[in-house]
Amino acid sequence: MKKLLVAMLVLGVLIISTVIYGQTFWGGETMSSQKVKKKWGSEKYNAEAFKAGTYLDKSKMAYSIMTDKKLLEQPYEKIRELFGENDGFYFIDSYPTYIIQRGKNHSEETWQLVFRMNSKFKVRDVIMHKNCCDK
């Protein structure tokens, strides 16, 4: 019985470690929409204002973009038309990715909004991804 418990404990630790490693492995560090709201507010987004705005303007609209269900299933071309050219990078060049906070050096954080696409290049989800740094 004792051996069984030890074995199950070892197996549990292995599974948890794999899940934790896997999360980082498959996508890097991300921030939940609730944390985004707390950090940058929840200003309603306006695509034109986002396109022309500063990083500060963009960051304030990030939460409403992340939580707008209407953006899901939108095609790649539509996202590029709405929010403009990429200025960030996530996994492949053709995921629309927009920096909303840009660090000037390795000790400052950079965050970006990523429109992750499915195989039909329609929006699968929108995530806040950390694009950088030592911190």
Added chain:
Amino acid sequence: MNAPVRLIACEKQLIPDIAERICHGNVVSMFRSILTFIFIYSSQSLGCDDWFAKLKIENSKNCESLCVIADTDMSTFRCPDRCESLCNQASENIYGLTDDEIKFCKENKLDCLRAYKETWSAEKICLKIYPVSDVNDESDACRHYVWSILLAKSIGTIKAETVLNAHENNPREPKNQQAMDLANNRLGLLDYQKMKSKKITDEEITKSFIEQLKKNSLIILKQNYKSTGGLP
């Protein structure tokens, strides 16, 4: 010895010498069974992927119904149970791979995983040089140059070239960006072939990248660090 007999033997210690061996070996046997199950299940899953691929119904609207009624054999008879996930998997390529990458991944599962892992390693190496991963700039050139070397080191030059070209075969990517990436990939592969030791370290790859940057051999469309010689 069947299970009920073994249980009685363990509880009652009816056959002390045999019971000792069997009962104390239970955890090991159980572990072995779990591992065997995992192995069989994963082999079966891989078998199902191949079985499903051969059906060529992944883009069909009736994927699930065609999948459920498809012919099976002794090794794939349980595959129809997985039709829902197989059809979803086919329509939801969650990592945004190009068609050529999907093809490569289906044929080289382990190398595909290695290639994917190396993309993150390349980005990590380049983020030690540049504060941000941008597009079309020096950090982009760095990622491609470093990735191609890491790939060649990990899966060999020929497969690396296949993956690198497959990755760029993306109709949505503007042609000038594609050309930049392909050129920097090529330079990485050529440099890897020239390297004496194939066990090159991350530091050596970084050094090689900086040398190429100073020689202006890399293609960079947007020079973010022009005033500082390509480095931050």
